[in-house]
Amino acid sequence: MIRIRLCEESFVEPILKRDVICPVHLYSGQEAIAAGVCAALKPRDYVFGNHRSHGHYLAKGGSLRAMVAEVYGREAGCSRGRGGSMHLIDPENGMLGSAPIVAGTIPLALGAALAAAIRRDGRVVVSFFGDGATGEGALYESLNFAALRSLPIMFVCENNLYATHMPIRACRPRVSIHKIAIPFGITGRRVDGNDVLAVYEAASRAADRCRKGGGPSFLEFMTYRLRGHVGPDDNVWGAHTDLRPRAEVMRWRKRDPIPRFEGLLLRTRAADRSLLDRVNRQAGQEIEAAHRFAREAPLPRRSELKRHVFSA
């Protein structure tokens, strides 16, 4: 979680300075979901993400250095500078990709789950999407087919209460997203997405169910993005993107998953302050080195514009 948070926040300055140009949808505030869900998975399990997938990629084991380089548009990036922040991939760690077409990757995850079912290879697939994706028909088609074939897929909805600029109450007449799975015969649960242990527990149960042939699960994790939809702007009232009441943002800052988990670790003496400081420091150093590496790494060559359109 700390690695993800520090990495996300490290992009703020390069974005403002225009060293980072591609659209970056920061994951700050939602770290407990990626961390908790991916901790319940095995390295060979598959994950598909969306536009806000830095956390998914890192939690699934993707190289931080390659991700930072990708965000800078470098050839050394995880997608060789062809994808940018919204197209992160690490097949060796089961991160099969991310894409910003809302709900577009849900059927892809379904396909990976079908592949796992046909091969009977025991893999579990996670489809990460936001509350905005519940407005897309592809989700409902996918829920139906997943249930019909009892596929090993976890539908993970990160409900951060905003679909780009639209508050959830303006998008849905009823806000309890987890119940949308029930008519398809899929168990739906709503869980505090800012409590990493609760996320882990729910994801573990869902993954277990998949592995035992019990079919799909639907998990709605309640959370909040501390930054705005895209870039460092926090979308607070009065800001350039005038969306969210300041009191609401402040309320959610108090529920920040990282201090919450740190508090728990300290209270239960699972860790002491010096250990947490060390974790922070190490992550900070790793991230700083990744930025240095990315800035010095070469951009893709102009002569290679047409490479990778087709696979040979």
Add this chain to the structure above:
Amino acid sequence: MSSRPRILPFCLAINEALHQTMARDRSVFVIGQGVKSPWYVGSTCRDLLETYGPARVIDTPVSENAITGTAVGAAIAGMRPVVVHPRMDFMMYAMDPIVNEAANWHYMCGGRLSVPVTIWAIVNRGGEQAAQHSQSIHAWFAHVPGLKVVMPSTPHDAKGLMVSAIRDPNPVMFVDDRWLHNIEGPVPERLYTVPIGRAAIRRLGSDVTLASTSYMSVETSKAAEALLREGIAAEVVDLRTIKPLDEGLLLKSVRKTGRLLVVDGGWRTCGFAAEVAALVSESAFSALKAPVRRLTLPDVPAPASRSLEKAYYPDWRDIARAAKRLVRGDHPRST
């Protein structure tokens, strides 16, 4: 080998391609609406379910978007799915998984994963089926980087191109036409491929090149026979793949004949025929003795009533007429 080649109808040539690839490669599976029903897919999927079982022959609910995405996702995860759309019109619900996801995935991940999916779109028209049961929108997909589009016109090529599509590491649109399904022709029993991106010369000629796709190649060959009776030697180029296009063979033919009529079963404006015409104008202008002509569907939705249908779909007579005008230097503004 027997001296007489085995004859199969187009639909069973596809069927044989599916059987032979599924038997050899466990990662191949077929998914889509009606894969167990001749009502949907004719005889193309005959005995697949009985042979390979419901795990690999998957009949689906009507959910084109999710099902096509499922095929694309399975391909990303290492399978070689064939997703069938019994009517291309309904496939428009699946534009996102085809155009946004399948076509772009390899590029936008810097070549780290490929998407070996075959998207099989059946054009099913005529019989007063009207505007939403008739469309051939192959040109849309040829426009998109990252997609290959094949359109066979013979049973031999149907089998060979289906095998190539399945084996190709990229998303391939396999577009066929129900009007072709009962056409018979020689089909080798062995497993073979027809390379994607290669056209075929169906008839040699020196007066005019007739370049065509899919079912229109059948009509074009008939037209060439009629033209011969009138002393016009047409060279018939069956393009077979519309993306990537066999530019070399096409340009060679046009340089020889100096004239080109493109015959395509899609619409006119921004259609596939327009692309062929532009290519030839750019690359073989000095060889042209006359402007390139297009014979396509008019920019009109498919009608229902038989009288209008007859006016809507060009046949060999229209092709012969257009070719004759082209050779004789008579160039009216519309075809």
